[in-house]
Amino acid sequence: MVVKLFKCSLFLLFFQLLITSSVQADGLFYGNSEEAGGTSSSTSSKRDEELFSTPLSISIITAKQIQQAGVTTIAEAMKMVPGVIVREQTNGQFEVHIRGFENVINGATLSNLNSRKTLIMIDNRVVFDYFSGGIFWDTLPISIDDVERIEVVRGAVSSLYGANAVTGVIHIFTKRAQDNSSIKASMMAGTKNSQVAQLVVEKRFSEVDIRFSGLNEKRDRYQNRYFNFTEREYQNSDLAEIESGSNLHNDSEQAVNKHSFMLTLNNDPLNLFNYDLTLFHQESDVQKVHINSGDIPLTDNLSNTDGFNLKLNYGEFSSRFSHHFGKQETMGFPDFTYDTEISQVSMAYQIKYPKWIIQPGVDWYKATYEGSFIGGQRTLLEANYMLRMEFNPKRHWRFISALSYSDFNAPEDNELNYQFMTTYQLSFDTSLRASVQSSSTSAFMVNQYIDIEFTFPNDPSQRIDVKGDKNGRLTRITTYELGFRHQLEFNNFIELEVFQSEMDQFTSFTIQQPVVIDGVTITERSLENLPQNAVQQGLTLNWLYEEKDWNINTFITWQNTEVYNQATSLLHGSATEDNYNKATPKYIAGVNLNWALTSQINLNMLSNYLHEHSFVLQQPQGTKKIPSALYTNLTLNYQHDEAMSGYLAVKNLSDQNESQHFYTDRLEPVYWLGFNIKFGN
Amino acid sequence: MIPNMPFRSSYNKLILFIVLCNINSTGFASSCDSLSVNGADGWYPYFARQNPNRLGIMGDIVSRAAERSGLEINLKPSIPWKRILFNLRYGNLDVIAGALKTQQREKQFLFSTPVHYAELRVFVRKDRRFDYSHISDLKGKHGAKVRGMSLGQAADDYAFNNLVIDDAPSPKNVFQMVASGRLDYGVFYWTTGLIEVERNNLTAIVEALPNAVSKEGLYIAYSKNSHCQDEIAQLNDEINRMKNDGSIEAIIQYYHSAVAAQEMEQSNGR
Numbered sequence: 001m002v003v004k005l006f007k008c009s010l011f012l013l014f015f016q017l018l019i020t021s022s023v024q025a026d027g028l029f030y031g032n033s034e035e036a037g038g039t040s041s042s043t044s045s046k047r048d049e050e051l052f053s054t055p056l057s058i059s060i061i062t063a064k065q066i067q068q069a070g071v072t073t074i075a076e077a078m079k080m081v082p083g084v085i086v087r088e089q090t091n092g093q094f095e096v097h098i099r100g101f102e103n104v105i106n107g108a109t110l111s112n113l114n115s116r117k118t119l120i121m122i123d124n125r126v127v128f129d130y131f132s133g134g135i136f137w138d139t140l141p142i143s144i145d146d147v148e149r150i151e152v153v154r155g156a157v158s159s160l161y162g163a164n165a166v167t168g169v170i171h172i173f174t175k176r177a178q179d180n181s182s183i184k185a186s187m188m189a190g191t192k193n194s195q196v197a198q199l200v201v202e203k204r205f206s207e208v209d210i211r212f213s214g215l216n217e218k219r220d221r222y223q224n225r226y227f228n229f230t231e232r233e234y235q236n237s238d239l240a241e242i243e244s245g246s247n248l249h250n251d252s253e254q255a256v257n258k259h260s261f262m263l264t265l266n267n268d269p270l271n272l273f274n275y276d277l278t279l280f281h282q283e284s285d286v287q288k289v290h291i292n293s294g295d296i297p298l299t300d301n302l303s304n305t306d307g308f309n310l311k312l313n314y315g316e317f318s319s320r321f322s323h324h325f326g327k328q329e330t331m332g333f334p335d336f337t338y339d340t341e342i343s344q345v346s347m348a349y350q351i352k353y354p355k356w357i358i359q360p361g362v363d364w365y366k367a368t369y370e371g372s373f374i375g376g377q378r379t380l381l382e383a384n385y386m387l388r389m390e391f392n393p394k395r396h397w398r399f400i401s402a403l404s405y406s407d408f409n410a411p412e413d414n415e416l417n418y419q420f421m422t423t424y425q426l427s428f429d430t431s432l433r434a435s436v437q438s439s440s441t442s443a444f445m446v447n448q449y450i451d452i453e454f455t456f457p458n459d460p461s462q463r464i465d466v467k468g469d470k471n472g473r474l475t476r477i478t479t480y481e482l483g484f485r486h487q488l489e490f491n492n493f494i495e496l497e498v499f500q501s502e503m504d505q506f507t508s509f510t511i512q513q514p515v516v517i518d519g520v521t522i523t524e525r526s527l528e529n530l531p532q533n534a535v536q537q538g539l540t541l542n543w544l545y546e547e548k549d550w551n552i553n554t555f556i557t558w559q560n561t562e563v564y565n566q567a568t569s570l571l572h573g574s575a576t577e578d579n580y581n582k583a584t585p586k587y588i589a590g591v592n593l594n595w596a597l598t599s600q601i602n603l604n605m606l607s608n609y610l611h612e613h614s615f616v617l618q619q620p621q622g623t624k625k626i627p628s629a630l631y632t633n634l635t636l637n638y639q640h641d642e643a644m645s646g647y648l649a650v651k652n653l654s655d656q657n658e659s660q661h662f663y664t665d666r667l668e669p670v671y672w673l674g675f676n677i678k679f680g681n
Numbered sequence: 682m683i684p685n686m687p688f689r690s691s692y693n694k695l696i697l698f699i700v701l702c703n704i705n706s707t708g709f710a711s712s713c714d715s716l717s718v719n720g721a722d723g724w725y726p727y728f729a730r731q732n733p734n735r736l737g738i739m740g741d742i743v744s745r746a747a748e749r750s751g752l753e754i755n756l757k758p759s760i761p762w763k764r765i766l767f768n769l770r771y772g773n774l775d776v777i778a779g780a781l782k783t784q785q786r787e788k789q790f791l792f793s794t795p796v797h798y799a800e801l802r803v804f805v806r807k808d809r810r811f812d813y814s815h816i817s818d819l820k821g822k823h824g825a826k827v828r829g830m831s832l833g834q835a836a837d838d839y840a841f842n843n844l845v846i847d848d849a850p851s852p853k854n855v856f857q858m859v860a861s862g863r864l865d866y867g868v869f870y871w872t873t874g875l876i877e878v879e880r881n882n883l884t885a886i887v888e889a890l891p892n893a894v895s896k897e898g899l900y901i902a903y904s905k906n907s908h909c910q911d912e913i914a915q916l917n918d919e920i921n922r923m924k925n926d927g928s929i930e931a932i933i934q935y936y937h938s939a940v941a942a943q944e945m946e947q948s949n950g951r
Contacts, residue, residue, distance in 0.1 A: 040828075040850050048850070050828055270857040315863055352823065352845045395841050428784045489789070490766065548767045 043151040043171040045400075046160055046359060046388065047350060052485055055400050055421040055433050057083070057154040057497045057540070063147055063175070068594050068604045070635030070649035070672060072144055072188060072196055074172060075137045079608045080592050081152045082542045082555035083497075085585065086608065087660035088652075088667055090298065091192050091219040091255040093288045094137060095661060098154055098168035099501070100559060100584025104534045105508045107569045107618045109292040110662055112508075113583075117166035117441065117475070119157075123174055123278065125309045125322045126344060128164050130367040130380055132446040138288065139303045139326075140172075141260040141280035143215040145186055145198045148173045154497070154540075156479045158417035158439030159402040162363050162384045166439045166477045167501075174278075176266055177202040177209035182680030190649075190672035192255075193220040202680075211264045219256040221287065226252070226296040227663035229620045234663075248293060248332040249300040250285060255665075258284040269313075276311040280324075289661060291330045294620065297664050300331040307342075316350040335452055338371030338445075348386075359388040367445075374449040374468075381409040382442055396425035406440070410448045411471040415440045429487040437481070440474045440505075447472050447507060447527055455520075463520050466509060469527040477503045495542040504533035510572045531576055536561040536584075549596045556589040570618065587611035602637040615662055624663055629656040631667070647674045713909035715753035716916065718743055719765050720778040726872055726936040727779045727799070727899060730759060739779030741932045742796055743901060746919040752912055772906030775913060780902040791905055793917055795898030796929055801832060802871040802889040804859055804878070811865075813890040816840070822865035825849045825858060832868060833895030852877045860886045868894055872937075 044054035051060060059081045071077045075094030078084045085097040097115045105112060116133035119126060122142065129136050150172050157165040179202045188196040201212045225234040237252035260282035267274050282305050287298040307324025325341040348361030363384040370377040388402040402419040421435035450468040479501040486494050509525040516522070538559030545552050561581035567574045589609040596602050607630060614625040635649040649672040659666050720728030720740055729737040736744055736756070747754045757774060768774035770789050782792050803813050803824075812818060816832075816839050828848035831837055840846050847864075849855045852874065855867035860883045869877070871889055878887050901920060903913045923929045 048848075050848070268857070268861075270854060270861055270863070272861045272863045352847075354843050354845060355841070392841070395837075490786075548764060 041151055043153055043169060045390075046348065046361075047357070052431060052487070053423060053425070055398070055423050055435060056157070057481065057483060057499075059152045059154075059542070061150040061152070063149060065592070065594075066144060066147060067647075068602055068635065068637060069592065069606045070604065070633065070637070070647050070651075070674065071606075072194075072672065073137070074140065074142070074144060074147060074150065077144070077147070077150060078152070078170070079590060079606060080553070081150075082590070083154050083540045083557045083588065084152065085588055085610065087610075089289055089661045089664040090221045090287055091194060091665070091670065092217070093255060093286055095289070096135070096137075096170070097584075098152070098170075099499075099536065099538065099557070100561065100581075101167060101501075101503055101534060101536060102581075103583030103615045103617075104503070104532070104561075104563055104566075104581060105506060105530065105570075106563075106566050106579070106616060108508055110289055110297060110617055110621055111292045112617075113615060113662055114289065116444075117164065117477070119161055119165040119169045120172070121161070121169065122172045123276070123309060124171075124311070124320055124346065126162070126164075126365065130342075130442065130444055131328070131338070131369070133164065133441060133444045135170075136301075136303065136328075138256065138258065138284045138286040138301070139282060139305055139328075141262055141282035141305060141307075142172070142174055143196070143198050143213065143217070143260070145200065146174045146213050146262060148175045155435070155481060155499075156417070156437035156439035156477050156501075157419070158406070158415075159386065159404040159419045159437070160388065162365065162404070163382060163406055163408075163415070163417075163440055163442035163474070166441055166475070166503075174262070174264070175211065176264060176276075177204050177211040179681055180204050182678055184676065184678040186674065186676045188672055188674040190219075191670050192222060192668075193218065193253075194670065194672070195219075207267055209264075209266050212261065214261040215259065217256055217258045218254070220253050221255040221298075222665040222668045224253045226298060227659075229295060229297075229622065229663075232622075248296065248298075249287065250331065251300075254285070254287070256284070256286045258282065258286070260284075273312075273314045275313075276309075278309045280308070281306045289664060291333045291336050293332065297662055299333070302329045302331070303327065316352075318346075318348050318350075320344070320346040335373045335454075336371065338369050338373070340370075341368040342366070355392045357390040359386075361386040361388075369445045373452050374445055375451045378445060378449045379409070380443050380445070380448070383407045398423045406442075408443055408474075410443045411473060413471070413473070415474060415476075431483075431485045433481075433483040433485075435481045435483075436478065438476065438478045440476045442474065443472070461520055463522045465522055465524045467524060467526040469507075472507050472527045473505045473529055475503060475507070476505045477501055491546045493544040496539065498539045499537070501536045502533060503536075506530040506532055506534075508570055510567075510570045512572050528572070530567055531565040532563055532567065533565065534561055534563045534581060536581075551594050553592045554590070556587060558587055559584060560586065582614045583616075585611040585613045600639050602639070604635040604637070605632060606635075607632040610660070617662065621662070624659075626660065627656060627658060629654055629658060629660075631656075643678045645676045648672070649674070713907075713912050715755040716747060716775040716909055716912055717755045717757055717773075718776045718778055719757040719760070719768070719774055721762050721765070721780075722759050723876075724779065724873060725876055727797075730756065736778065738797055738933055738936050739899060739901065741936075742920060742923065742929055743776055743778040743916070745928060745932070746916050746923055749923070750915050750919045752916060769902060769904045770906065772904050772908060775904050775907045775909050776916070777902040780900055781897060782900050782902075786902065789905065791903040791913070793901040793903075793920055794924070795900055796920060796924060797899045797933055798896035799873070799899055800871040800893040801836075801868055801895050801897065802874060802893055804856065804867045804869060804874055804887055804889050805865070806859060806862065806886055807888050809862075809865065810888065810890065814892050816894055817843070819844050819846075819866065823847075824866040824868060825855050825864050826868045827852055827855060830869075831897070833897065836895045853881060856881055856883055856887055866890075870897075 040048050041051050041054050041058055042048050044056045044058045061077050061080050066077050075096050078096045079086045083099050087095045098118050114134045119128055120135045153169045157169050182202045184200040186198040196217045199214045203210045224237050228235045263279045266276040285302045287300055289297050290301055305324050305326035309322040311320045322344045327339050329337040343366045345364045351358040365382040367380045384404050384406050386404045391399045400421040404417040406415040417439050419437045423433045425431045448468050448470050450466050452466050454464045456462045481499040484496045507527050510528040512524040514521050514523045540557040542555040561584050563581050564578045565576040566579045567576055591607045593605040609630045612628040616623050632653040633651040637647045639645045652667045652669050657666050727737050727739045816836050820843055823845050825847040856878055858864045859867045
């Protein structure tokens with residue numbers, strides 16, 4: 001009790017000092033919360049609108065916030081977003097989930113922990129991976145310095161963006177040339193041999209703006225040891241490699257080795273006809289949790305991607321064409337080396353009448369993968385026919401419906417995704433919203449087409465067959481949500497969202513009874529429908545407050561996820577039971593405090609809290625309990641003048657020294673020093 | 682149950698100390714030597730700071746009223762608008778020379794009666810001009826205004842029921858979309874809009890139509906936490922007297938003629 005009161009007093013004293021200091025400080029300050037209400041969002045309604053009025057739960061991270069927090073990767077920036085779970089697997093390699101729903105399938109493989117239900121887009125281009133569903137953050141051809149803003153929608157938004165926007169969308173908007181002619185170099189170096197270098201060249205001609213950015217990034221892991229699932233301990237890399245019987249890594253110490261570039265050409269987006277072309281390339285070699293090795297959690301993944309994204313807009317008509325191709329390779333798993341080719345075409349139109357906005361559109365996606373795990377070349381096709389309508393019966397009252405009919409080549413069943421929403425502005429500073437939303441995943445290559453027969457090299461009498469199912473059903477979610485936004489004062493903004501989500505139509509590879517043929521014991525794992533469904537209730541509270549020289553954004557999400565009729569194991573025919581889902585943390589919280597000490601010096605504190613949770617996987621991986629932990633980053637920025645700036649940061653400060661994922665690296669504090677210099681204007 | 686009375690007593694003292702320290706310094710105010718004044722940048726002819734004798738319509742109203750009342754004013758340097766609002770809120774600034782009155786601001790600041798009006802006009806491409814005499818002439822056309830900007834109660838009601846008017850994030854967006862032909866018209870403050878059009882090199886393409894859509898009241902805003910409340914009341918009384926004796930109208934006429942002269946110079950090719 002005494003200790004608590006003492007801590008409380010210290011906090012109050014600290015807060016008092018903060019206020020006193022801020023009043024004395026004299027730096028120019030551009031606020032945050034007024035912008036939070038007035039900032040434009042385009043992801044929530046597929047058109048520009050004020051954040052305060054958006055019908056969905058949405059957060060926006062700006063380039064300025066990213067710079068102030070000394071964030072070095074896009075996934076790390078998600079720590080600033082309410083309701084988002086961010087886990088670091090190793091130095092610079094993250095896993096991001098919106099609202100959780102993790103490890104719902106009991107006894108699944110390690111790769112099932114990856115986020116498969118959040119859609120990621122860069123400038124409207126879907127960068128979701130259709131191998132087994134999910135996002136490969138390492139393969140994005142952009143750096144953190146390319147980010148103009150990130151819009152994060154929490155909710156089921158497949159009716160706007162197609163399949164896989166199940167728990168939400170992370171939409172990354174990249175920068176366009178702002179300077180007439182400039183060159184900017186950014187260099188960041190940190191402990192663990194971390195180096196990030198970026199070069200940006202901007203040139204504006206009378207009608208065309210050109211921006212080039214190139215990135216080179218290297219990082220070492222926090223430790224070079226691996227957790228051996230069989231021995232249940234971290235072992236040095238040589239021993240772990242021998243145990244696995246495969247060469248899983250090029251360099252056990254290296255976490256990330258990545259090069260990428262992006263070239264954009266665009267005219268003024270306010271023109272009647274406007275275009276925006278991006279060419280990109282990336283090559284990366286990272287260690288991450290991907291293919292389930294069964295021995296150690298991290299494998300080396302090599303990838304390269306080339307492509308383009310072209311937007312052509314005329315008045316209220318917008319269109320987008322993109323194509324990218326590349327190769328993915330996971331060391332030690334030659335069957336899972338594959339080539340990819342993904343094409344996307346989108347067209348939309350906006351019709352406006354008094355009180356009405358009607359937005360018809362069509363999206364078409366084609367994903368072709370070629371690899372031995374699917375017996376050659378396979379293609380997934382998805383066509384989405386969309387219609388979104390807004391009707392304002394009164395000035396402050398709006399009804400919205402968005403429908404999307406998704407036509408797949410696999411499975412043959414089609415899906416109808418929907419959103420029905422209403423917003424009501426109670427007064428000039430208070431808005432209410434309610435919605436019901438439904439989304440589905442798409443088909444994935446592994447689920448639909450995998451067809452491998454694996455004979456154990458050290459025991460040819462044992463064989464595992466893994467068979468996908470072209471008509472395997474797609475996981476669906478229905479989310480009910482109530483939202484409240486209130487601007488207490490112009491510098492004081494509060495937002496509350498209450499949600500219930502119901503997810504069903506799960507599938508997984510279940511283990512069949514072994515059969516013996518010609519002396520070989522064959523165990524088949526085939527995709528099967530699971531009887532279970534998961535229900536999540538939760539609420540998120542988000543508060544932004546700012547003063548002249550400091551601002552604070554603090555948020556907390558509470559959630560409770562129950563799984564009904566959960567199979568006790570993935571053995572075919574297992575009994576079912578109702579369970580509390582322990583894998584999604586009950587509380588997710590964060591604080592982002594920003595303090596302009598002087599006009600040139602800025603101090604930022606970004607803290608993230610994940611409540612204790614645990615994962616249960618199949619043997620030999622077993623279980624992993626992750627204790628409650630608070631991690632804090634501190635960043636001191638110095639802006640010398642418009643051309644030069646720098647920062648000093650310390651990250652991962654915590655009383656824990658634990659892995660945030662399934663026996664991946666134990667997090668360690670890292671220290672960063674960054675420097676930016678720009679020539680031209 | 683209170684487990685530890687001596688500690689509780691110390692704790693209360695600590696809380697009291699923090700609370701006392703937290704009392705705003707304006708509570709221990711010194712005497713009022715001058716009224717600090719600021720205004721929005723880029724808002725000519727309503728506020729300007731290039732010439733200390735000509736502070737724009739709203740700036741001149743404040744400075745003349747202060748002069749007539751024997752009050753001294755201290756014109757503060759240019760800072761972002763939002764920080765001006767913060768300063769007014771905490772009593773670090775006494776007067777804002779020119780502000781629109783909103784429900785939110787009324788909670789925090791004191792306002793004069795409206796001392797002037799800003800006219801809202803329809804801006805169009807010169808080669809797509811149309812006859813405009815009433816807001817109903819905008820029916821069937823596609824327009825835009827700056828997000829959050831009111832056209833006035835009656836015009837807002839009419840627009841909601843009958844017009845298609847988008848919200849754009851800035852005046853620049855409105856005028857550029859008008860210039861590019863994406864919109865049939867934009868609605869913005871007349872004089873400020875003309876300056877914005879010129880700043881974006883759109884004078885040859887975009888013009889304002891002759892009749893106003895509506896007029897928005899412009900006010901002088903005062904701090905509720907200023908330690909110069911008597912002086913503020915004195916200044917406000919003098920502004921009311923200036924309204925009645927025609928002094929404010931004279932200031933307005935001066936700037937409107939200056940704007941007209943400037944426009945004439947521009948059209949003559951300067």
